[in-house]
Amino acid sequence: GAKWTYNGPEGEHHWSKHYPYCGGAFQSPIDIKSELLRFDPTLRPIEIQNYNLSPNEQLTLGNNGHSVQISLPSKMHISSLPHRYTAAQLHFHWGSSGRPSGSEHTVNSKQYAAEMHVVHFNSDKYPNMSMAVDKSDGLAVLGVLIEVGEFNPAFEQFLRFINGIKYIDQRVQVPGFNIRALLPARLDEFYRYDGSLTTPPCYPSVLWTIFRNHVTISRKQFLDMATALYSSHAQESSPVPLNENFRKTQLVDSRVVLVSFKE
Numbered sequence: 001g002a003k004w005t006y007n008g009p010e011g012e013h014h015w016s017k018h019y020p021y022c023g024g025a026f027q028s029p030i031d032i033k034s035e036l037l038r039f040d041p042t043l044r045p046i047e048i049q050n051y052n053l054s055p056n057e058q059l060t061l062g063n064n065g066h067s068v069q070i071s072l073p074s075k076m077h078i079s080s081l082p083h084r085y086t087a088a089q090l091h092f093h094w095g096s097s098g099r100p101s102g103s104e105h106t107v108n109s110k111q112y113a114a115e116m117h118v119v120h121f122n123s124d125k126y127p128n129m130s131m132a133v134d135k136s137d138g139l140a141v142l143g144v145l146i147e148v149g150e151f152n153p154a155f156e157q158f159l160r161f162i163n164g165i166k167y168i169d170q171r172v173q174v175p176g177f178n179i180r181a182l183l184p185a186r187l188d189e190f191y192r193y194d195g196s197l198t199t200p201p202c203y204p205s206v207l208w209t210i211f212r213n214h215v216t217i218s219r220k221q222f223l224d225m226a227t228a229l230y231s232s233h234a235q236e237s238s239p240v241p242l243n244e245n246f247r248k249t250q251l252v253d254s255r256v257v258l259v260s261f262k263e
């Protein structure tokens with residue numbers, strides 16, 4: 001995509017020059033602070049369909065220069081929201097080998113090692129992702145906070161291929177696996193707020209669901225993700241490591257964060 005980075009002259013403080021929404025309201029990520037929270041008894045558990053993919057299905061694992069992403073089949077969707085939200089892709093944000101804190105959302109100022117985003121679009125109202133991406137009810141993203149701890153076999157299903165996508169625009173096909181296994185056990189405990197894409201063009205089009213409980217990956221798995229990738233092309237003489245790909249937390253203004261749990 002167009003040139004933007006997380007640091008330097010095209011870093012996040014300059015995004016709004018080419019992407020005006022990045023300087024606007026309803027921006028993500030945010031620091032989820034206790035004093036912002038309001039329990040909402042009407043929040044239903046997240047219900048997902050067709051996340052358990054067969055190994056006979058192929059998924060595209062790619063390096064887009066800003067993150068590692070996995071394309072998702074359109075049979076995967078969220079069925080518990082007011083409209084059907086169909087899966088498009090999932091990707092990650094992480095720190096670096098020297099700084100194992102690279103989540104985008106923080107909880108009472110605690111930053112996690114990394115964060116996964118599963119991006120869906122409102123397929124009831126829009127024919128495809130491109131038509132949905134800039135509409136206020138266009139996208140629903142599931143956010144999972146990631147800590148370093150126990151080894152996570154589900155993450156291994158794609159991490160074992162990561163050396164095939166070291167450089168920008170490289171892609172490999174990987175066998176399908178149970179994407180549900182990447183999520184925490186409890187899909188009924190989450191934070192909910194209206195926000196935006198956390199990358200340019202920063203459209204305020206995202207219904208955010210951040211699960212309360214984090215998942216863990218091992219230190220080696222974290223290092224694989226945080227040190228394997230470059231945002232430069234394969235033949236470039238000076239490779240540019242792809243890490244610290246998280247946006248800083250944004251102003252909440254008068255937004256409230258709803259929670260589905262009481263204590």
Ligand SMILES: NS(=O)(=O)c1cc(-c2ccccc2)cc(-c2ccccc2)c1
Nearest residue numbers: 066067088117119129133141197198199
């Ligand atoms: N972080 S995010 O969830 O807000 C996000 C969503 C989408 C997104 C994806 C499909 C449709 C619509 C929006 C793309 C990115 C992205 C990450 C790295 C590089 C470029 C773009 C990030």
Ligand SMILES: [Zn+2]
Nearest residue numbers: 091093117198
């Ligand atoms: Zn993201």
